[in-house]
Amino acid sequence: MPARKQPAGGIGGLAALGYAVSMDNALTIGLRAGQPVFFANPGRLPIASVAGSLPVRLADIEAAGERLKRFAPLLAELFPELAPSGGLVESALFPAPVLERRLKAAGLPAGDRVFVKADHALPVVGSVKARGGLHAVLAVAEALALDGGLLAGPDDDCRRMAEPAARNFFSSHTLSVGSTGNLGLSIGVFGRGLGFGVTVHMSAEARAWKKEMLRRVGATVVEHPGDYAAACAVAREEAGHSPRLHFIDDENSLDLLLGYAVAGLRLPQQLAGCRIAVSAGHPLCLHLPCGVGGAPGGIALGTRLTLGDAALAFFVEPTEAPALLLGLATGRHGGISAAEYGLTGRTVADGLAVSRPSDLVCRLMVPVLDGAHTVGDAAMLGHVAEAFDAEALRLEPSAAAALAGPLAVRRANLPVLAGRPATHICWATGGSLLPDAEFAALLARAGTRP
Ligand SMILES: Cc1ncc(COP(=O)(O)O)c(C=O)c1O
Missing domain, CATH: 3.40.50.1100 (Rossmann fold)
Structure with a gap:
């Protein structure tokens, strides 16, 4: 299908149907120039209207959750780090008050709250x-x-x-x-x-x-x-x-995708533990660093299938490697590479250094994702320093990218968020295993010291 000029009503309708379309000029120019850009996904639909036709169903994610539970006794035996949780691999959700205060000083609405989902500290592999x-x-x-x-x-003792x-x-x-x-x-x-x-x-x-x-x-x-x-x-x-x-x-x-998505199933209980109520009047914004798309795509899908339309998902990608953003904005999905936009794919965020998105995830995200935006290397390094200084978090740049989410999303002035106090979850995707010297070098590059 040849590329077409963008129709007056936006590119979303055509892109959602799988047509290759040209993106709006500002987005294209910003992307090519390696500047931070924001893409609001016009393909997003009420989850109830698509849940039955997606290639991944809630029941599949629940079955993945059951598999992780079934093998928990084996994992507790094999990995001493998992003994305290009985073999479950899960991370904490907690408020980030200092970060929240600083973000409010920078323009986040007074009623918004900011939380961190600490996958950087997930036991055994830290991401x-x-x-x-x-x-x-x-x-x-x-x-x-x-x-x-x-x-x-399937019911045999897995410890065998x-x-x-x-x-x-x-x-x-x-x-x-x-x-x-x-x-x-x-x-x-x-x-x-x-x-x-x-x-x-x-x-x-x-x-x-x-x-x-x-x-x-x-x-x-x-x-x-x-x-x-x-x-x-x-x-x-x-x-x-x-x-x-x-x-x-x-x-x-x-x-893989189903395993990532289990995080979304487990979120309601964690939100309740933090006394966070999610509703159309109090939306939840997930800020998810994105590489090839599997992890953030799974989490976005699992969360929307569990919590419904009041849960909003936004991907954060490097300015030099905006893979999912391009896949969705052009409607070309896995058929596009950031290299076509003159972008190098090279970034300090090693986990996000992906130029071509997963086709499977692009297709899944057309009706699920709310938006995607990009952030530059210097800003990501700044967020590494900020996370450490404000909340004593040891994050790798790929994870710190999530901190760019709340302000970028608020600055996009999305109607769904207008006048509504939102809860932001910055999904800290990795970093607790960073060796001291690596972390010190990142802080030095950001212009601060441990
Ligand atoms: C720390 C970190 N964050 C986010 C991601 C993105 O995950 P995905 O590539 O599945 O989009 C990765 C991928 O390796 C990662 O290492």
Whole structure:
């Protein structure tokens, strides 16, 4: 379909139908110039009108939540860090009063509240990729265990999978994944914990400490000179040749997406614990850093299916790698790359250094997402320093990007938020495992010291 001029009513209708459309001029010019831009998604629909026709249903996400529960006793045995939570991988939601005060001084409405969802401190692997990676590893392990007779049925005692015979069995299988870093850590650490061989194909952006950590747990790290999509392509191709090589595909895997989405199912209880009521009069805004789209897409979907239309989801991407934003704004989904807009894909936010979005996530987000915006490297480094100074949080730049959300969204003047006090959740997606020297270097680049 050739690109068309934008119709008077906005690009959303056509883009939502999958047509390639040209974006409005201001957006295109801003994107090309590497400036922060905001895209309000005109394809967003009432969730009840689309829930029945989406390729992912609430029941699928609930089943993923059940799988994570079913294997919790095994995980508590394999990972001492998970013993206190009985094997569940979950993070806290808490208020960020100093950040909130500072954001209000900068223009956030007086009635708005600001909270942090602390996935950066998720046990074992310290990032948002934990739930999805763990769920995808368990899905492979469970299927193999049932097939190989290690488990008699789905209700068998999963702790049998920690016995030497099971570990021996899993060691003859290899999990493979393409990653900018944190997904590799998640698959690597959980996969090795169960006894699998793990090969992680890492893109050029991946930080050295993440590679070292993977090698320490016995994963094989393959370093690629190219970007994330190139690393994934090699891993996908290789896995096609062996039944014992299981490729976990961040661009297409439903098991990953379902694992990420479980966070949305668990949110209502956490909101209640913080005495946050969500309604049309008091909307909830999720600010989700976005790379290829799986983690934020899963969380957005899980939350909207659980909480309904008063939950709003916004993605934050680097100015040099606005993948999902471009996929949705042009309607070309996984068929577009930020490189077409003269953007390098290079950013201090290694986890978000993705130029081509997941096609699956783009399709899912057309009716679900409220908007996406971009933020530059200097601003992300500033947010790393701000999160540490205001709330003593150790965030990597990819996670700190979420702090740009509340003001960017308020400045976009969306009708759905007009005159309504909102609760903002800045989803802190990673960083607690950052080595001291790495974190100090980030603060130094931001112009502050620990
Ligand atoms: C810290 C952090 N935040 C956010 C993301 C984005 O997740 P996704 O690539 O699934 O969009 C990543 C991805 O690796 C990450 O490492």
